[in-house]
Amino acid sequence: MNAQNKIFFPNLDALRFFAFFTVFLSHVLLIHFPATAEFGYANFIRNQAQTGVLGVNFFFVLSGFLITYLLLKEKNEKGEFSISKFYIRRILRIWPLYFAIVLFSFVVLPLVMPLLNKVFIETSLAIFYFTFTVNFAFIIGYYPHSSLLAMLWSISVEEQFYFFWPWLLQFFKNNIFILLMLIIVVTLISRFLLLPHSKSLYFNSLCIISDFGMGGLISFLSLKYPERFIRLVSVSKTVTLIFYFSIAVIFFFYEKIFTGSFMIWIERPVLGILFGLIIIDQCFNAKRIFNAGKFSIINYFGKISFGLYCYHPLGIILAKDLLVHFHCMNSAVECFVLFPLISFSLTVLIASISYNTLEKYFLRKKIMFAS
Numbered sequence: 001m002n003a004q005n006k007i008f009f010p011n012l013d014a015l016r017f018f019a020f021f022t023v024f025l026s027h028v029l030l031i032h033f034p035a036t037a038e039f040g041y042a043n044f045i046r047n048q049a050q051t052g053v054l055g056v057n058f059f060f061v062l063s064g065f066l067i068t069y070l071l072l073k074e075k076n077e078k079g080e081f082s083i084s085k086f087y088i089r090r091i092l093r094i095w096p097l098y099f100a101i102v103l104f105s106f107v108v109l110p111l112v113m114p115l116l117n118k119v120f121i122e123t124s125l126a127i128f129y130f131t132f133t134v135n136f137a138f139i140i141g142y143y144p145h146s147s148l149l150a151m152l153w154s155i156s157v158e159e160q161f162y163f164f165w166p167w168l169l170q171f172f173k174n175n176i177f178i179l180l181m182l183i184i185v186v187t188l189i190s191r192f193l194l195l196p197h198s199k200s201l202y203f204n205s206l207c208i209i210s211d212f213g214m215g216g217l218i219s220f221l222s223l224k225y226p227e228r229f230i231r232l233v234s235v236s237k238t239v240t241l242i243f244y245f246s247i248a249v250i251f252f253f254y255e256k257i258f259t260g261s262f263m264i265w266i267e268r269p270v271l272g273i274l275f276g277l278i279i280i281d282q283c284f285n286a287k288r289i290f291n292a293g294k295f296s297i298i299n300y301f302g303k304i305s306f307g308l309y310c311y312h313p314l315g316i317i318l319a320k321d322l323l324v325h326f327h328c329m330n331s332a333v334e335c336f337v338l339f340p341l342i343s344f345s346l347t348v349l350i351a352s353i354s355y356n357t358l359e360k361y362f363l364r365k366k367i368m369f370a371s
Contacts, residue, residue: 011282012066013302014292019058020305024312024347026052028340031320039332051254054271056154057211059309061275063158064215071169072176072223083166085369090162092366093306096358098155101310102129105146124149132159135203147313153203155310160205161212176220183213184269191265207268214272218280233280237289240281244289247274307351307359315347 029049036042074081106126113120124144128137134149134156144150172179187210194200194207201207222229235243250257258267281288293299301308319342323329328338 009066009283011291011293012062013299013305014294015062015279015282015302016059016305017298017302017308018292019055019062020301020309020312022052022055022058023309024052024344025049025340026055027312028316028343029336031316031339033329033335035330036332036335039335042332042336045336047255048252051251054251054254057208057268057271058275058278059154060157060161060208060211061215061272061279063161064212065218065276065279066215067162067165068169068212068216069219069223071166072219075169075173076223081166081169083170086166087162088369089366090159092362092369093359094155094159096362097307097310097354098152100354100358101148101152102126105144105149109146120145122146122149128156132156135205138203139197139199147317148310151310151313157205157208161209165212177217177224180213180217180220183216184210186210187213187268188265191268195261195265201264201268210269211272211275214269214276215279218276222284230284230286233284234286237287240285240287240289243277243281247278250274301348304348304351304355304359307354308347311350311354312343312347315345315350316343318346319343 026049029052030046071081071086106122106129109120110122122145124134124137124142124146128134128142129149129152132155134153137143138153168179169176186206187208190204190206191201194204258264282292293302319339320329323334323339323342328334
């Protein structure tokens, strides 16, 4: 499947990395250290860093786009797509790393941490992680003690999408556009009904499924009307430049723009459109001003982005303990530059080891079930 991604969309790996990197920055820069108390720009940096969690939204749009594209492409070429092979591919890609983290957090950490004279009592329940309902656990207040487990709520949302999506595509095979519109409508209705509940707006699958719908809509239109779609989206470099500048402005003033009931209500579909336009530009615009996947190192980071996303809390914790131990967190530069650099480096190291020793084995098996 990864090979297929590169054949069709060589910039997707880079987009995955950028989605991860924004999430990483939001987490690493929000950690408070006494040394930053007198740094005048500390609060400004942290406020801007909060916007980075929208990288999760971007991940969802990317997933909706790629999964829908591959399924519809298979249907166009073979007359139908194999649901069983689809599930096997998803299991081989997601489950090995996912359940390795679950078992590590629920079994290994409680045994190891007391040996290090640290108290560790997992506050969440394993059932949520084995049933991929972690996002709903967050809504009702079951937050994990392990920061590694905290990252898995978004994987639960994706697994819920993967479970239902091929069946929905098959049921609506002659009305896929209607299906995609219904998904967006469902999100708007759900967000309207749950508007007073901020946790539900962010974690409830029905309130965020429009992300997948937006990605799926791009796939549907690009395959249904390929020539017209390419002509429509191949805009000039000037228009593209204005678009990216506008996105930068929107995210810079995110908290001021998406405030009030109406803007909070439409936030998810609006952001889905913006992220979708980035995908369109990088995958279909022949006149794009840059290629996100131009550099091989960025593509490599994108290839291991699943591991980067899952392991980055561990990289942050290790970097923090290391720098505090050597008394290297005494200035703004150390807290806002050195700390993120070491955290990122450790995350890359851990994710690379995981990819080459665990994930790659199952990815090779996954090729056997390619469409």
